[in-house]
Amino acid sequence: MTERTTADAPLADLGFDPDALREKYRSERDRRIRPEGLGQYVRAAGEFGYYAKDPYTPRTERQPLTDRVDVLVVGGGFGGLLTGARLREAGFESVRMMDEAGDFGGTWYWNRYPGIQCDVESYVYLPLLEETGYVPRWRYAPGEEIRQHAVRIAEQYGLYRDAVFHTRVTELTWDERSAEWQVRTDRGDAMRARYVVVSSGTLTQPKLPGIPGIEDFRGHTFHTSRWDYGYTGGSADGGMTGLADKRVAVVGTGATGLQAVPHLARDAAHLYVMQRTPSSVDVRDNRPTDPEWAASLRPGWQKERMENFLAILAGEEVERDLVQDGWTATARLQRMMITGAVDTSLDPAERERLDELADFATMNRIRARVDEVVDDPATAEALKPWYRYMCKRPGFSDTYLQAYNRPNVSLVDTADHGGITRMTANAVVVGEDEYAVDCVIFATGFEVGVSGVVSGTLPVYGRGGRTLLEAWGRGPRTLHGFYSHGFPNLFHLAALQNANSVNFVHILSEQADHIAAVLARAHETGAHHVEPAREAEQGWCDTIVETAVDNSAFLAECTPGYYNGEGTRRATPRSYSPGPVAFHRLLAEWRAGDMNDVLVGAGAATADTTADETSAEGRA
Template sequence: MLPVSEDLDFDPNELRARYRAERDRRIRPDGATQYRDVAGEFGFYADDPHADPDFTREPLHDEVEVVVIGGGLGGLLAGARLRQAGVGSIRVVEKGGDFGGTWYWNRYPGIHCDIESYVYLPLLDELGYVPEWKYSPGEEIRRHARAIGEHFDLYRDACFQTAVTELRWDEDAARWIVSTDRGDRMRARYVVMSNGTMDRPKLPGIPGIDTFKGHTFHTSRWDYGYTGGDAGGNLTGLAGKRVALIGTGATAIQVVPHLGRDAQQLYVFQRTPSTVDYRDNRPTDPEWAASLEPGWQRQRMENFLGIVSGGSVDEDLVGDAWTGSARLLRKITAGGQADSLTPEERERAEEILDFRKMNQVRARVDDIVRDRETAELLKPWYRYACKRPTFSDEYLQTFNRPNVTLVDTADHGGVERVTENALVVGDREYEVDCIIFATGFQVAMSDMITGRLPVYGRDGVHLLQHWSRGPRTLHGFYSDGFPNLLTLGAFQNAASVNYAHILDEQASHIAAVVAEAGKRGARWVEPSAESVDAWAAALGENAEELYKFHLECTPGYYNNEGKPHPRQGYAKGATAFHAMLRDWRDNGGMDDVMVIAG
């Protein structure tokens, strides 16, 4: 049971009022439209700095069993699980020059995963690999992505540096026609969409941003040609340079220590501070690694998921700041309710735990940051689950350096304007040589959802036309009217802070469905309209509770910049969702999606 104690050393009413006031300072009337898409506007986005610029190949007009769109962890897991299920002909189509997804594109200094590597990196048991660090750096994760591609023979038919431009269903042939920007017109029995929901960088729509004469780049396209160094730091090119970093989310937490160490002057422009908890990264203990037995990763993954989803376990195998604050994550992950409490008692108990945790986070700022004014600006005033928590043992310490200045923009709606050589906030201009944007990505805006990748199903109906009155899926995987189109992602299913685990469960489910369709000789896989309608009705169980919570949160991508939408997720959490899928597969659920003749 959650503790419900009134023996408090703080006033909850005062904290609620402070949280609301800090939120109101940051709300902008333009909401998420304050950002702009960088595509086509900045050269650092259009080009792939990691790929062969002279690469060419002849267009493909062949046929494969499965086309997987996207070569990130989701696409790799889909390919791996399909290969394990006996599918021989799998083609991964990827915009980048290699596997890795976000770990291919993001190579900024200090890049690490914030989830323990032993539960985040997929397929460790299958590859016989134990990560070198408790929290892996980006290069280790990228190497592992390539190793998965090699182990499961996914390089053989892969198409890199290739973007899919259209999907069109051929009813007579029961095949998808897959068109690309290289002139391909491939045919595939199945298409698996795993092209991500956070793959397009965004920039703040600051007046004058196009007039800046200095150097600019987004953290997802880090320019080592300008900064020098590599992901380990040593940014020698910034010696003598005045650098502005816009944004203080998870990426900035990792970048700031390197910029502060190597730049002549660093200005960190902050609208809302992140929660910064301890990290305590360390190398893997070789004796522990040698003691691991087959199945160790699955056990550890399930243990972590159970804890952060609010379940009960006998032992915390991970033992980090995520699991230590797990009770505060329910507004992100759903599930995990103490049934002995009424909803009102549960909300009260969770809020008190939240206040205590955030008081500890703010006290940590006081313990580390010497300048009192800077420390006050770095303190987060909101509920723990309002923004993704961050972890670092170097970020806060960087503000003790004399060459690092925190610029708070909360009362100005962000940076007000950019001139040819400066950023303007209030009545002050900050002259800089370089602007680095740590402003994140468009969220839940995959090419399929936005229409950038048009998808035409039965009778030439566009997917977005079919969804004109709301999304239509069964379990988030497939939609009526779009046979053999299978989707991985966070849409209409379950969430967790360890997204790699979610993707693995989804990939395993899709592979099981495809394998069963092959056994039954099904012409295609497609849910009935009735099952899709039933799933949509089942998803709204706790949408109102989560909507109210995020409405009171400081603006950010979790709540659509202060204008949240009701969430369409599985209310009982990821552990329950995965159990439900297993039960569905084992007890006749697949009968609904198998079309033997048509």
């Protein structure tokens, strides 16, 4: 290599050419961009609705409910469970949990595909470990262990009491006279709730690729989030004897594909992996929990470990790294995309230069690992990720790359064709090549960041009959991400105008703590309802914009994915950019005050509620 010197550094010192890598990244991005963006996917609804049905729990018929509860929590994943648990601790007895699934668990209820596990260390991911007296069996827990922990929380905190499953809220309407929400569901319920907490999640609605001819395929198909063990046999641990004589195509090589492919490779007669964009695959290094380590834990250990992990990823100073895994080792590369927190002590241009060089080095190491593991050079080349580290959610596996060394596994790179070209009655077609298969499994993910409230599938009518979508016509409007003016006693758990982290359960835990504290204060003070003043809401919206870190240029250079709306989305500030640690500190300081921004006294009206705003009762 020549000694040419660039603005970055002498190339001989770097060991790579930054300009060449930038050009390679752009060319690989351009191979994959499709002009329709997110339009290339279809919802698992209508003619594809069978992809979204519950294959795990039989639906039980019941009579419609017309009763009243103090708090309705919509969503039985960890956000809803944590909220229910904290409400119980705060003394709330009349709490109803509701979910479209047949039990608690959220995304861990739906996703039971072979090899499923969490990619965040279980000791910081699974909430309420000390409270429930449980230590995970594995460093990175398998999905069933996580689902069972969700059930454990629900049982310990009495959340099955009054819970309703296989039930979807179809309408929320604020009744001004009773200061309650009227709740309609797809089971004919017409219940009432003083407070409603929406934690319906953003990783539950599966999406499918809009492949021409998908409806013509006469073989077997299913989405990974509704795994059909009746067809494959086996369990999440593998042993899928039903595939022993089957040619299988799996579509998608994101986090789900990384976990499912090794099991499919072992059990199928032949496996075709349909890849448009390879994931970065670093070492996972999973292992059973050390009994001696577990026995040495002292009270407060989980909170300390969670906060340490969050702080490292947010760029906070810590004495030592308690987790020491792939996430904490690459914390610097994650901050702009995940937490929003960046090193403001550096000039922005210098920070970007140093971050990019560190990014190049990390991705070069990950690409070199592909060559070390995969035997076939052509396959290895196709598996290399040519993009910045946080253009896609990083992947970790100790078995995925190794699967391509099996003679019954074929990697089909679809990048030059924008994905799968079409499907026929018995084949998947890429370009001019047909791959005859018996089964197609879609590992194509979910509608990320699109809850029912945001999409409009859960209509919300606030004061005067105004819809939440109308109020949010130009983007979310909240105070601290939790509640909006004109929609009393309605709370949201999400990353919108709130905080974010790779360990989102920690974020949900802080949100649950906050909501429980606000409702406890409302009860103590006899507040008529909880609703932010318009000025407080506007002030927070201004704060989100004023503190935002612009990552538009970064996203524009990324390969298409859900982070950048498949290459078509402009960046808009959605979370509190100073990061989750700063945000949680801000919330704690706010809670230490009088909460007058949101607590409205009995019989009082908010300052800008006018007399001509009519009750929405007639809509019910």
